[in-house]
Amino acid sequence: MAVSDKSIKLLWSNAAGRCSFPGCNTRLSVEQAADTAPYTLGEMAHIKGKNPGSSRYDDKQKDDERDLYQNLILLCPNHHTEIDKPENEKKYFVEWLIEAKSSHEKWVISMLAVEKVLTIEELKNHIARLLADNHQAWIKYGPNSILALKNPNNELLYGLWTSERLSTIVPNNRAIAKLLIDYRMLFTQSQQSIVSKFLSHAKSYELWVNDDIPYQAVERFPVDFDALIRE
Structure with a gap:
């Protein structure tokens, strides 16, 4: 199952096209336009890993839940890479990422x-x-x-x-x-x-x-x- 257009659009609109990593808030659309489409799967990290062996993989999660909006967080390339490094799995655990996503979306609302x-x-x-x-x-x-x-x-x-x-x-x-x-x-x-x-x-x-x-x-x-x- 791939990430649906609806999940992509919900993620981007709720995050206002900015990195959800605490303290980053980098705008992700225009800066990437020169060489790649502004919204790509590479920017959408899975909170619970999609495949066995990936960071934060949960074998109890249903397959049809892995690519839903609820299991995705919008990040810049640097922070996407950082949270998925095996040595960082205990630092950026599932609950931490859920809270980071929620806090960022609340920040977007507050900024507007x-x-x-x-x-x-x-x-x-x-x-x-x-x-x-x-x-x-x-x-x-x-x-x-x-x-x-x-x-x-x-x-x-x-x-x-x-x-x-x-x-x-x-x-x-x-x-x-x-x-x-x-x-x-x-x-x-x-x-x-x-x-x-x-x-x-x-x-x-x-x-x-x-x-x-x-x-x-x-x-x-x-x-x-x-x-x-x-x-």
Whole structure:
């Protein structure tokens, strides 16, 4: 059994495309784009070893559990190598890796969180920053980017765009959605429908990225939401 696309995408989006080893947090997508696809199996370490003889192998684990999201941790190449060295197995044991993964994912959430918002202007400023990051990812690596148009059907660029969706756009959309839900009362009654449009877009976009719905089912980004945040 190989790691499914769904497990890969969950791992990358929840880790925001960064190494989960404590204190590392290295961004893994763009730096590797020059010579390999940004998300590869080489970056996804098994918490419980996949094969007999590998580090932390558990013969009681079911075969169909070995490549699931729950048994994977996203790491940079250096830390992937370090945890899998036989001499380090007692240092980087199963429970240690599970805690490292959990702590990193909590860190991702905390990094996207903001202090208490008091005014609509503050809220819009926070959201505008996240939207700008998303737009930059689209401009640089999206299907209509200069790179994509100059290199059609390039698997490397497609991999880079996939990783940008997982490590930048999905986490940012989650952060925007949380802000909108937490501070929805700051918007006027007439603006509520626009807020709802973005929430529906963000939800459907993540479902598509995770292969739960077809692209045709994605609700398009509401341009009136962008105008609302900019006004």
